[in-house]
Amino acid sequence: MMSNPPESDPYGDILIVDDEPNNLRVLSTLVRSCGYQVRQAISGSVALRAVQAQQPDLILLDIMMPEIDGYEVCQQLKLDPKTRDIPIIFLSALVRGVDKAKAFQVGGADYITKPFQVEEILARIKYQLTIRTLQTQLQQKNQELSQQNHQLKTEINIRQQTEAELRHSQAQLQAGKEQLQQVIDNLKRTQAQLVQSEKMSSLGQMAAGVAHEINNPISFIYGNLDYASQYMQALMDVVKLYTKHYPQPHVEILQAIQANELDFVIEDFPKVLASMKEGAERIRDIVLSMRYFSGSDQAYAKPADIHKGLDNTLIILQNRLKAQKNLAAIEVKREYGKIPLVNCYLGQINQVFMNLLSNAIGALEEKQNEGTFKPTIKISTKLSHNSKESQDKNSKWVEIRITDNGTGIPYQLQNRIFDPFFTTKPVGKGTGLGLSISHSIIVEQHRGQLLCRSEPGHGTELLIRLPV
Structure with a gap:
C-alpha cells in the first residue's frame, strides 16, 4: 500500500511527458494520488508549448520520443533563461552509461530507469521539489538583502553631513556584506555538495550494478569460447578427412559445398571466434574498470594504485578520446613515475580524475577547428619531496599532472575556477561543480593540494598533490 505524503511535503505542479498513452496515464495517476498537480504532454513539441503557457515546478521527461526526443527538449528549455532553472528528471528504459551521462550533460537533474519503483520515483520527485523550493527561497532572500543594501546606502548618503556617523554606517555596511557573502558561500557550498553527492552516489551505484549484471553473462560467453573453438576444430578435422577419402562427393553435397562457400567458411570461422574472444576480453576489461572506478566496495580510506585509477578512468572516457565526426582522435601520453600506493578514498579520487580529464577533453574539442592542431593530453606522475606550499620540510607527495594543449583559461578567470557554480561553458553545458x-x-577530504597553471590559447596544467 502507498500512503499520501504528509501535508508538510512541498506542493508541486508537475509536467509529465511521454509518447506512450498508457505510461502517461499510469504515471499521472500515481503522482496525482500523492497530492501533486499533474499536467500531461504526449510529445516533445506539446511539452515545450505547455511549459511556455505555464511553467511547472518539475518535469518528468521520457527520452525516446518521435520528432523531438527528450534530450532536445531539455536542451531547448536550458537555453531559455525563463525555463532553464526547472528541474528535469529523465525517465527511460535506456540503461547504458553513455545515455545517462548524456542526460546529465544536457542539464538533467536526475535519471530513473524503467521499470521504476514507486517509492523511488516519489522520493526523487520530493527531493527535486525541495531543492527547487530552497533555490526560490534563496533568490527571494538575495532580493530582500539587495533591497536592504540599497536602502542602507541611501541612508548613508543622507547622513553624510556627520563624518562620525558616516564612518559608523560604512563599517556596519561592510560587516553586513561580509556576513552576507559568508552565508551565500556556505549555502552554495552546501548545495553543491548535496547535489554532487546525490549524483555521484547514483552514478557509483549504477556503475557497480551494471558491472555486476554484465559480469556473469560475459563470463559465460568467454568461458564457452574455448569449447566452441575445440568443437570447431573437431568438425574441421572431420571435414578434411571426408574430403581426403571421398574426393568426389555426391552431386547434392557438392552443390551444398559450393552454395555455402565451404572453403571460405573453413578459413573465416577461426577468425570469427578469435574476434568474439577479443570482444569478450574487451568487455571484461571495461567491467573491471567500472567496478574499480566506482569504488563501491570502499567505505573507508585504504592504499590504492593511482596509476590503475587513471588507466581505468581513461578506459571509461575512451569513446570521447576516439576520432569522431569533424574531431580528430586525442592522443594520451602517459609518463608514469615510480610512486607508492596512496591511502585514499578511491571512488572520490577517481571522480576527480574523471572531472579533470573531461574538462581537458572539452577544451581540446573547442580548439579542434584550428587547422593542423593535434589534440594531446599528457598525464605524468612522480614522488616529490618538500613541496613549496607545505610547511613540513620532510613531507612526501605523490604528484599527478594532467596537461592539455587546448584553449586555456583567461587570466582574469583563473582565480575563480574552484568557486562553486562558476563555469565558462554555455548555459546547459556545465554546472560549475566539477x-x-x-x-x-x-584539499578537505585528503589534505592534499589542487593547483592550476594555464596559458590562454595554449593549454592548461592541473597539478594534484596527495600526501604520502
Whole structure:
C-alpha cells in the first residue's frame, strides 16, 4: 500500500511527458494520488508549448520520443533563461552509461530507469521539489538583502553631513556584506555538495550494478569460447578427412559445398571466434574498470594504485578520446613515475580524475577547428619531496599532472575556477561543480593540494598533490 505524503511535503505542479498513452496515464495517476498537480504532454513539441503557457515546478521527461526526443527538449528549455532553472528528471528504459551521462550533460537533474519503483520515483520527485523550493527561497532572500543594501546606502548618503556617523554606517555596511557573502558561500557550498553527492552516489551505484549484471553473462560467453573453438576444430578435422577419402562427393553435397562457400567458411570461422574472444576480453576489461572506478566496495580510506585509477578512468572516457565526426582522435601520453600506493578514498579520487580529464577533453574539442592542431593530453606522475606550499620540510607527495594543449583559461578567470557554480561553458553545458567538488575532495577530504597553471590559447596544467 502507498500512503499520501504528509501535508508538510512541498506542493508541486508537475509536467509529465511521454509518447506512450498508457505510461502517461499510469504515471499521472500515481503522482496525482500523492497530492501533486499533474499536467500531461504526449510529445516533445506539446511539452515545450505547455511549459511556455505555464511553467511547472518539475518535469518528468521520457527520452525516446518521435520528432523531438527528450534530450532536445531539455536542451531547448536550458537555453531559455525563463525555463532553464526547472528541474528535469529523465525517465527511460535506456540503461547504458553513455545515455545517462548524456542526460546529465544536457542539464538533467536526475535519471530513473524503467521499470521504476514507486517509492523511488516519489522520493526523487520530493527531493527535486525541495531543492527547487530552497533555490526560490534563496533568490527571494538575495532580493530582500539587495533591497536592504540599497536602502542602507541611501541612508548613508543622507547622513553624510556627520563624518562620525558616516564612518559608523560604512563599517556596519561592510560587516553586513561580509556576513552576507559568508552565508551565500556556505549555502552554495552546501548545495553543491548535496547535489554532487546525490549524483555521484547514483552514478557509483549504477556503475557497480551494471558491472555486476554484465559480469556473469560475459563470463559465460568467454568461458564457452574455448569449447566452441575445440568443437570447431573437431568438425574441421572431420571435414578434411571426408574430403581426403571421398574426393568426389555426391552431386547434392557438392552443390551444398559450393552454395555455402565451404572453403571460405573453413578459413573465416577461426577468425570469427578469435574476434568474439577479443570482444569478450574487451568487455571484461571495461567491467573491471567500472567496478574499480566506482569504488563501491570502499567505505573507508585504504592504499590504492593511482596509476590503475587513471588507466581505468581513461578506459571509461575512451569513446570521447576516439576520432569522431569533424574531431580528430586525442592522443594520451602517459609518463608514469615510480610512486607508492596512496591511502585514499578511491571512488572520490577517481571522480576527480574523471572531472579533470573531461574538462581537458572539452577544451581540446573547442580548439579542434584550428587547422593542423593535434589534440594531446599528457598525464605524468612522480614522488616529490618538500613541496613549496607545505610547511613540513620532510613531507612526501605523490604528484599527478594532467596537461592539455587546448584553449586555456583567461587570466582574469583563473582565480575563480574552484568557486562553486562558476563555469565558462554555455548555459546547459556545465554546472560549475566539477572543479569545486574536485578541490574539496583533494584539499578537505585528503589534505592534499589542487593547483592550476594555464596559458590562454595554449593549454592548461592541473597539478594534484596527495600526501604520502
